Amino acid sequence: MDYISKKIGDKSQLNVFTGNYRDAATQEQSRLEYVLLLILAYLWNKNILRIDDEARCTCYQGIARPSIGGIVGLARTLDIDGEIFGNKKLKKFRESINDYPSLRNELIGHGFSFEDNSESLYNIFSNLYTHIKDDGPSFLKDDVDIIKIISSDENVSKGIRYKASGEYTPCSISKGAVELANQSIYVYHEKQYFQISPF
Numbered sequence: 001m002d003y004i005s006k007k008i009g010d011k012s013q014l015n016v017f018t019g020n021y022r023d024a025a026t027q028e029q030s031r032l033e034y035v036l037l038l039i040l041a042y043l044w045n046k047n048i049l050r051i052d053d054e055a056r057c058t059c060y061q062g063i064a065r066p067s068i069g070g071i072v073g074l075a076r077t078l079d080i081d082g083e084i085f086g087n088k089k090l091k092k093f094r095e096s097i098n099d100y101p102s103l104r105n106e107l108i109g110h111g112f113s114f115e116d117n118s119e120s121l122y123n124i125f126s127n128l129y130t131h132i133k134d135d136g137p138s139f140l141k142d143d144v145d146i147i148k149i150i151s152s153d154e155n156v157s158k159g160i161r162y163k164a165s166g167e168y169t170p171c172s173i174s175k176g177a178v179e180l181a182n183q184s185i186y187v188y189h190e191k192q193y194f195q196i197s198p199f
Contacts, residue, residue: 001133002038002144002187003162005031010166012126021118028125029108032100035132035140036071039097041196042139042187043078050080069101084137092135096128103128138189145188146196147171152182161188 001009008031015024044063048056055077062074079085085094107121133140143164151158157180161171173180180186184197 001141001164003146003164003166003168004034005133006164006166008034012122016122021122025118025122025125028122028129029104032125032129032132033068033071035129035136036068036075036097036100038140038187038196039084039137040071040075040078041198042194043075043084045195045197047078047080051078067101068104072097072101087137090136092131093137096131096135100128100132139187139194142189147173147180147186147188147193149173149180149182149184149186152180157182 008027012024012027012031015021015027044059048059051059059074059077062070066074076085084090085097103124107117107124145164146162147159148162149157149159152175155175157173157175159171159173159180160168162168178193180193181195181197184195186193186195186197188194
């Protein structure tokens with residue numbers, strides 16, 4: 001889990017505690033869609049330059065105004081090594097990801113209107129998020145840091161490290177260890193930095 005997922009989850013739980021299931025369902029929907037964008041960002045930065053020109057052009061066109069199904073489709077296109085959508089160990093995760101776009105459209109359409117069935121929607125979205133997180137790739141279920149690089153010189157990149165716990169601290173990362181792009185955002189997981197900018 002990362003800082004953003006945790007904060008959205010905290011808001012969701014607070015709304016459940018106060019009986020405001022409509023806002024809790026909205027928070028869970030936001031968290032699901034954030035995770036989809038996180039997966040897309042991870043695969044985009046890792047593989048966009050590795051796909052052929054035609055597929056790359058399709059990705060650039062598709063990212064301009066993506067639907068939820070379009071985000072999942074782009075992520076599948078970019079998963080050229082089968083790391084996420086081709087990994088047989090992630091079957092439940094794939095099923096949950098594949099179910100979400102049609103489930104979302106069926107339950108709420110393209111808007112955010114949850115009136116009479118808000119508690120049910122909260123439970124559906126919350127359970128779906130749990131399946132995606134628990135059965136998905138390790139960068140979704142493990143605690144990961146998000147790092148925003150704010151400046152660089154010839155020796156060091158400086159940024160803000162957001163821990164999954166909600167703490168955030170300044171950080172300095174030696175360019176001898178890793179070259180990080182200025183004004184970019186990274187996920188730090190298993191001693192590796194994965195760029196997720198521009199998402």
